[in-house]
Amino acid sequence: MTATGDLPDDPSGPLPGFHPALRAELTFPLAWGSSPERDFEAWRRAARATVEDHLLVGRQDDTPYAPEFTARSDGDGYTRELVTLSLTRYGRVRGALLTPHGAGPFPAVLLLHDHGSRFDIGKEKLVRPWYDDSRLAAAEDWADRHFDGRFLGDELAGRGYAVLCADALGWGDREPLTYTRQQALAGNLFHLGSSLxxxxxxxxxxxxxxxxxxxxxxxxxxxxxxxxxxxxRAWQTAALSDFVAAAVSVCWMTGLKEMMVPGNNTLRGQSAFHMLHPGLARYLDLPDVASIAAPRPMLFLGGEQDRLFTAEGVRTAYARLRAVWHSRGAADRLRTETWPDVGHAFPLRMQDEAFGWLESVLAAPARPPGEGGVPRPRGLFTKE
Known part of the structure; x- marks a missing residue:
């Protein structure tokens, strides 16, 4: 670390000299196809339980959501409001909720913001902040840089989706971090027996x-x-929640071994702690976790010019995903694409393809994994 405590001297991060031996030990024995479990539903339950154990937070949180709705206004074809709710027992979280005009019920999107080492805005990266003019310039700058000037939440609401986008811990309204403070936050949560x-x-x-x-x-x-x-976050949520019927993941999928190579951003620590579950890699690779969502519809999009992920890592992950969906007779429900002229971005033409795909898979009720319909959670909710 530099004397000022700002950025690491070596931004690639140090790997121990014996890292090849540690790497060789990662055989991912609980992956579908490697696990001795041959019944897929039984494998899903076991794999999900393994992930849950490595979250280092309570498996069940029955805290009532107790939502409070404020700052309501009309957008172009939809209503905008802020909602404050309890996602865990540890505190209240504020999110933006957009609802199309007309009669519902509507299909819906849980919209999950990026990291980007910018913490003053969170939900505002994806939803135009009608409620706070002081954040508008930063939000527009972010949309210009990564989304060709489009606010994804507003676009989806205009296309007929109810949209929820909330701040993750350390962004927007939730005690915004700095680049160096996120590592301290992660370390302190580890000390407290938890995990960022x-x-x-x-x-x-x-x-x-x-x-x-x-x-x-x-x-x-x-x-x-x-x-x-x-x-x-999108594919991870699909793996952990049966309330997610489909997922779109843009610019985040790779094999772990292929990602952890000298020069990769992951080796900095820092942002990696938001996606690092200690010890989980001894059981499951990243695409193995995403595969818990099979055979639900999933779309993975990436850019060949994205320097955060090696081409080998993306190919490895996509192949593992395709093998799982194929084994379930659901190869047509998984789509993996790498755009040759795109970097770490989600340009308009890619957005339009993704949203068109989403419309096609949500046009009719999607089949959840296993038998029966998707349950509606009750008992945790105060009537809207």
Whole structure:
């Protein structure tokens, strides 16, 4: 670390000299196809339980959501409001909730923001902040840089989706971090027997349940959508929550071994702690966790010019995902694409393809994993 404490001297991060031996020990024995369990539903339950154990936070949180709705206004074809709710027992979280005009129930999107080492805005990266003019310039700058100037939440609401986007811990309204402070936050949560990544995963899972519980939402047609770290959060939420019927993950999928190479951003620590579940890699690779969502519809989009992920890592992950969906007779429900002229971004043409795909898979009620319909969570919710 530099004397000023700002950035590491070596931004690639140090790997121990014996890291090849540690790498060789990662055989991912609980992956579908490697696990001795041959019944897929039994494997899903076991794999999900393994992930849950490594979140280092309570598996069940029955805290009532107790939502409070404020700052209501009209957008272009939809209503905007802020909602404050309890995603865990540890505190209240504020999110933006957009609802199309007309009669519901509507299909819905849990929209998950990225990391980007910018913490003053969170939900505002994806939803135009009608409630706070002081954040508008920063939000527009972010949309210009990564989304060709489009606010994804507003676009989806205009296309007929109810949209929920909330701040993750350390962004927006939730004690914004700095680049260096996020590592201290992660370390202190470890000391407290918890995990920054685990807390984020639990909040996203609960947010999916809250969105599905709203009377304005068709609980059978809830999708998780995200870019960058939000893309990671999207497939992770689909793996952990049966309330997610489909997911779109943009610019975040790779094999772990292929990602952890000298020069990769992951080796900095810092942002990695938001996506690092200690010890989980001894059982499951990243695409193995995403595969818990099979055979639900999933779309993975990436850019060949994205320097955060090696081409080998993306190919490895996509191949593992395709093998799982194929084994379930559901190869047509998984779509993996790498755009040759795109970097770490979600340009308009890619957005339009993703939203077209989403419309096609949510046009009719999606089949959840296993038998029966998607349950609507009750008992945790104060009537909207």
């Amino acid at each position: 990544a685990g807390l984020l995963a639990r909040e996203d899972e609960r947010a999916a349940g809250f969105l599905a519980s709203l009377d304005r939402v068709d609980a059978r047609r809830v999708a998780a959508v995200g870019f960058s770290m939000g893309g990671y």
